Amino acid sequence: MTFQHNKINPYITGYGCSTAAGPTLEETLAGLRAFRGCFERDEKGRRIARRPGGTLSGYLDEAFKDLRSRERLDWTQEPYGVLFASTKGWIEDFIWKQDPGEGLRTDPFTEPFESWLTSQGLQPYRMLTVSNACASGLSALLLARRWLQTLPIKNVLILGADLARCFVVEGFDRLGALSQKEVRPFSVQRDGLGLGEGAAAILLSSEPHSDLILEAVDCDLQGDSPTRPTHAVNGLVSLYERMMSGGSAKPDWVIAHATATQLNDAVESQTFQKLFGEEGPRITASKRILGHTLGASSLIDATLACEVLRQGQGFPIADQPWMEGCLPGHLAFGTIGVQARLNRVLVSSLGFGNIHALGMFQRLELG
Amino acid sequence: MIRGEHYSWSSSFPLTRPFDWIAQIPRANQLDRFSQAIFELFWQVREKVELPVEIILASPQASNYTDRDFAAGGATSPSKFVHTLPNIRILPFAQWTQWHGRILCIQKDPSTMVHGLIEGVECCEWDSSSGTRWVVGSFQEADAVDLVEAHLWILNTTAGSVRFQPAKSASIISTDQILLENLRNKGPFQLDLGYGIVLNREV
Secondary structure, three states: OOOOOOOOOOEEEEEEEEEOOEOOHHHHHHHHHOOOOOEEEOOOOOEEEOOOOOOHHHHHHHHHHHHHOOOOOOOOOOOEEEEEEOOOOOHHHOOOOOOOHHHHHOOOOHHHHHHHHHHOOOOOOEEEEEOOHHHHHHHHHHHHHHHHHHOOOOEEEEEEEEOOOHHHHHHHHHOOOEOOOOOOOOEOOOOOEOEEOEEEEEEEEOOOOOOEEEEEEEEEEOOOOOOOOOOHHHHHHHHHHHHHHHOOOOOOEEEOOOOOOHHHHHHHHHHHHHHHHHHOOEEEOOHHHHOEOHHHHHHHHHHHHHHHHHHOEOOOOEOOOOOOEOOOOOEOEOOOOOEOOOOEEEEEEEEOOOEEEEEEEEEOOOO | OEEEEEEEEEEEOOOOOOOOOHHHOOOHHHOOHHHHHHHHHHHHHOOOOOOOOEEEEOOOOOOHHHHHHHHHOOOOOHHHHHOOOHHHHHHHHHHHHOOOEEEEEEEOOOOHHHHHHHHHHHHHHHOOOOOOEEEEEEEEOOOOOOEEEEEEEEEEOOOOOEEEEEOOOOOOOOOHHHHHHHHHOOOOEEEEEEOOEEEEEOO
8 A cells, every 4th residue: 555645744833732731832831841740530530631721622722722822824814724633622512411402413512612713714615624533633734745746735734622521521431441550651550541621723734834843643543443453563563664765764652641550551662662773862841731632632742742852852741750661761750851852753643543643743954 | 427326224212122233232222323323334335335535423412312312311321422422423434344433524514424424525526536525424314202213324426316417506505404305205306415526316
């Protein structure tokens, strides 16, 4: 199977996020570096990373405002595309009602997201939602890159957002996927994930207005179980090899999906060992602090990758090394490996339905 | 010009007899009716279709009715929760065929399926060498609570009874309802999907 998947490398001309750690990427990164946990307990004692009073539109407002504070060009004067990455969108607004009525007849993304776009004065040439489970963010970047090559537009704004409210919290709880103690990615003592809320925004451009590029991105379905990442090691390895066939170099740093479930982290550990061996890049993750923000998570990690590249400074997975864990020698703890000159960061993402996605972010050396 | 074939299947649920393939899919009894509909449609055409390099999953209403089933049951069923993601619907196909490849699950009601076709056609035009694309979706008729429909579009550049041609000008995006009304009439039709693409069905 061959794809024309690496024809251009879009420039990343703006990015921002809003998470449980704060309404900006700066505060999010500060929270990660200070190991400042954002989890609160809900009425049933389940740990959720969110800010009081947060709404989906509110998180989007903040992420977009953060992007606009950092963007490099006025892109709204010409036709542009918008993609929304989410697993459940605004479903909480109608699904619990006795009579959800019209709510059931139309998807829980389009109408409220278009209202949000209108509130921001945005009128895109084309808008779509990508709902590839927890790999939605990187999958939307894949479609955005294609749009830049096929549509009469030079810019695509990608937004991702999800809430951790009753619907998804009950669902993950029933699956037995929620951590009872502390989210410990790649630790042998890991016991599950903590859900989180947030949003992220990235602006991709076909014109060279930035030193950051989306060097490669791809997604794939491989496996035969709805919730267990069967065959995912081979799937991720072959996806990485396909994605890198254009000649890209190995990453200096990896932001792993790292939900801290037994299955996810085992798959990623084996994948990274297979891809990089013993001398691999430093591996970190954000979900210990920010929680798992579902469809927004890989887009939040993408914004972190951009800022890490720009600052030349990563963030650790935890302050103290786990007593025992997967990937010995690779994980970034405390200050080990945090300060380094970085040119490439890989973001990985796995979702229900055996969808997985990878994105490589690069900082160009400008003469 | 992109050509292709369109297949559809519909039925009221619950069915009067089990699907022929029920023993061949793990935990098939846990599939929601929308996943069953898509797999039944594939099962009926499996010997005459080429497997795709990419699938665009475009189901109107996303997984709203399955979400409602999960919520109305007190949000207690893990197997129902698993199907509250619309991308899960293609998994029985991937299980049975061992297919792997690129997949994009998109939503844009009231034109989700139309947008799936537009994305599929544009993708085939842009990258015609790599193979067939599928656009797949299933949904429930809003006024017929038990009636589920599934649609499969096989898009390639060589043959098929439907053609996608450039339109003279971009126009308003068609809705899924208009597309489905044309498809149900069985005869030839021409429909401006939007973004400069016209769908022609020949008979």
